[in-house]
Amino acid sequence: MTASVTVLVAAGVALALALGLARGFDVVAIIILILIVAVGGLGIAAARRAGSGTVTPATCEECNGLISPNAPYCKHCGAQARA
Numbered sequence: 859m860t861a862s863v864t865v866l867v868a869a870g871v872a873l874a875l876a877l878g879l880a881r882g883f884d885v886v887a888i889i890i891l892i893l894i895v896a897v898g899g900l901g902i903a904a905a906r907r908a909g910s911g912t913v914t915p916a917t918c919e920e921c922n923g924l925i926s927p928n929a930p931y932c933k934h935c936g937a938q939a940r941a
């Protein structure tokens with residue numbers, strides 16, 4: 859989620875920069891650039907906040923069971939977690 863938003867913002871900034879360079883950075887290009895950076899920054903912050911609350915489960919290398927990424931060993935087969 860965060861990565862896709864970042865890519866979208868980067869693409870928008872690149873597009874605005876390319877437009878600005880091609881047309882000589884008129885007021886419209888600068889306004890578009892500022893809008894993209896502002897909206898993109900909000901989007902990235904929102905995506906970060908949404909993602910920080912969830913813990914992505916890890917997969918045991920031995921039995922492929924879902925385990926906590928912080929667990930020292932697998933709760934299914936007892937294999938030691940290799941971080």
Ligand SMILES: [Zn+2]
Pocket residue numbers: 918919920921922923932933934935936937
């Ligand atoms: Zn296991």
